[in-house]
Amino acid sequence: MDSGFTFEDFRGFIAQGKFMVVKCGDCNHMFIPPKPICPYCGSRKLSWVEISRVGRVVSYTEVHVPLRGFEGFAPYIVAIVEFEGGVKLPGIVKGAKIGDLKIGLNVLLEFSRDSPSGYFFIITPALGGVSESSGQP
Amino acid sequence: MCIHVYVFQGVLSKPLASIISVGISKFGKRVGLSARELFQEAFMECINSIPKFSPDMIGALFVGQMSGMFEHQEHNAPIYLEWCGLGGVVDGVRVEAACASSGVALKLGVMAIASGLYDFVLVGGVEKMTHLDTVSVTDILATASDSFLEQVNGLTFPALYALMATAHMNRYGTTVEQMGLVAVKNHSNANLNPKAHMYGVEVDLDRVLGSRVIAWPLKLYDCSLISDGAACLILAKPDLAYRYSDDVVHIVGFGQGHDSIGLYARDSLTSLRATRIAAGKAYDMAGVKPSDIDIAEVHDCFTIAEIIAYEDLGFCEPGEGGRLVERGETFRDGSIPVNTSGGLKAKGHPVGATGVAQACEIYLQLTGRAGARQVQDVKVGLTHNVGGSGATAVVHIYVRG
Numbered sequence: 001m002d003s004g005f006t007f008e009d010f011r012g013f014i015a016q017g018k019f020m021v022v023k024c025g026d027c028n029h030m031f032i033p034p035k036p037i038c039p040y041c042g043s044r045k046l047s048w049v050e051i052s053r054v055g056r057v058v059s060y061t062e063v064h065v066p067l068r069g070f071e072g073f074a075p076y077i078v079a080i081v082e083f084e085g086g087v088k089l090p091g092i093v094k095g096a097k098i099g100d101l102k103i104g105l106n107v108l109l110e111f112s113r114d115s116p117s118g119y120f121f122i123i124t125p126a127l128g129g130v131s132e133s134s135g136q137p
Numbered sequence: 138m139c140i141h142v143y144v145f146q147g148v149l150s151k152p153l154a155s156i157i158s159v160g161i162s163k164f165g166k167r168v169g170l171s172a173r174e175l176f177q178e179a180f181m182e183c184i185n186s187i188p189k190f191s192p193d194m195i196g197a198l199f200v201g202q203m204s205g206m207f208e209h210q211e212h213n214a215p216i217y218l219e220w221c222g223l224g225g226v227v228d229g230v231r232v233e234a235a236c237a238s239s240g241v242a243l244k245l246g247v248m249a250i251a252s253g254l255y256d257f258v259l260v261g262g263v264e265k266m267t268h269l270d271t272v273s274v275t276d277i278l279a280t281a282s283d284s285f286l287e288q289v290n291g292l293t294f295p296a297l298y299a300l301m302a303t304a305h306m307n308r309y310g311t312t313v314e315q316m317g318l319v320a321v322k323n324h325s326n327a328n329l330n331p332k333a334h335m336y337g338v339e340v341d342l343d344r345v346l347g348s349r350v351i352a353w354p355l356k357l358y359d360c361s362l363i364s365d366g367a368a369c370l371i372l373a374k375p376d377l378a379y380r381y382s383d384d385v386v387h388i389v390g391f392g393q394g395h396d397s398i399g400l401y402a403r404d405s406l407t408s409l410r411a412t413r414i415a416a417g418k419a420y421d422m423a424g425v426k427p428s429d430i431d432i433a434e435v436h437d438c439f440t441i442a443e444i445i446a447y448e449d450l451g452f453c454e455p456g457e458g459g460r461l462v463e464r465g466e467t468f469r470d471g472s473i474p475v476n477t478s479g480g481l482k483a484k485g486h487p488v489g490a491t492g493v494a495q496a497c498e499i500y501l502q503l504t505g506r507a508g509a510r511q512v513q514d515v516k517v518g519l520t521h522n523v524g525g526s527g528a529t530a531v532v533h534i535y536v537r538g
Binding site: 007033059060062063064068069090091117 | 283286295300349397406
């Protein structure tokens with residue numbers, strides 16, 4: 001039986017424009033991809049929570065030799081972004097040059113049908129630039 | 138029960154299994170040869186160097202191979218047995234752990250010997266890659282990353298390691314020149330290894346730094362090679378080893394570790410937890426410390442990976458890896474020579490063959506048979522083999538017999 005914490009559930013939320021992650025009721029860790037067992041403490045006391053779409057760049061690269069299916073995007077920037085609760089996601093950064101990127105930069109998760117993953121990251125100066133690292137990258 | 142204990146330069150180590158012979162195919166673009174033929178090439182070299190040993194004494198084969206997609210051929214273990222004249226009663230097991238496939242196969246071979254159920258085991262690894270175009274190879278290799286969130290975001294393997302490089306540079310000040318020196322070192326070693334893919338190719342720092350970007354900040358010469366190749370070795374029960382070979386190397390410790398399949402989900406991008414776990418287990422089992430290691434083959438799929446490996450294996454402090462190579466410590470004449478074979482970077486990286494090829498180099502070095510690249514007075518060796526971006530790592534420790 002579907003545990004209610006499948007990747008298809010996550011994709012369904014993304015398609016609805018909701019950034020939902022799984023939160024553990026015992027150790028309070030948040031994580032994605034969803035799993036019915038907390039990867040940090042083994043608890044099964046889990047729930048979906050909606051979190052802020054504003055995150056902080058943890059690392060980034062510009063891909064010149066693309067993966068099959070991404071030829072039309074190349075070269076493209078992929079960043080790992082950390083969100084509320086330490087949740088991290090990789091994603092393509094839309095509308096930016098490699099020189100615009102910086103570790104600590106604030107970015108916004110934007111949902112888009114044009115993206116193979118269902119979302120892009122966008123840089124928005126309105127978010128106030130660079131955040132100090134909350135932990136080690 | 139009697140447990141044999143050997144003391145090597147003050148180190149207390151119990152041989153778990155002993156390597157009595159190795160064989161390596163030429164690595165490179167092997168046009169017109171398939172995986173099974175490359176495996177047979179390595180096997181013949183392995184068998185021919187121990188004339189007192191008969192192949193019918195082999196009880197099992199553990200063979201690492203990442204993907205049948207390269208040749209549209211799964212169900213591979215019986216094929217290698219058949220092509221080596223071993224088809225029938227020998228147990229054949231193919232092991233898949235991405236680029237750590239044959240490192241894990243080696244561990245299973247050691248376990249099979251240590252279990253007492255087998256006297257002699259053949260361990261090997263192989264991959265045939267160069268007949269496909271780069272996009273197809275990149276696509277197959279990417280299957281070792283997370284299909285949920287990495288593949289759908291266009292992340293190639295160079296891109297995953299580039300994400301580690303960016304984080305390492307930002308946190309520790311590691312430079313593209315330091316990464317480039319890893320490539321220069323490994324190419325200079327490969328130039329002394331006739332089996333290496335890049336044997337005969339001179340590479341200096343300008344060539345590395347001037348090469349085209351693959352995934353910023355990694356350039357072409359920061360990346361290991363798409364190669365064809367195979368490697369194998371024969372493991373024996375330690376008390377039987379000297380009957381068949383004068384050149385014996387004992388495996389005295391191993392460890393395997395894992396982490397999340399997705400790089401993004403990990404606590405750190407500047408260290409591989411799987412390596413730290415694997416190394417800790419291996420050092421504990423062997424009863425040795427990082428400072429006891431005389432020579433190592435580490436998983437340099439990208440130059441940054443070698444720098445991170447120095448740190449995770451304890452050859453230097455976290456963040457000091459770039460400076461370790463800059464000081465020349467990991468060159469052949471340094472305090473801890475690393476990747477004397479040329480490494481994945483320049484010997485080549487037929488992914489499934491890599492883990493066993495690393496063991497073969499340590500065997501050659503510890504038995505004084507490494508030819509022009511021989512390092513003097515080496516007694517304790519280490520191999521470090523990583524799967525994917527670090528969801529698997531396996532470490533072995535060796536001592537001269």
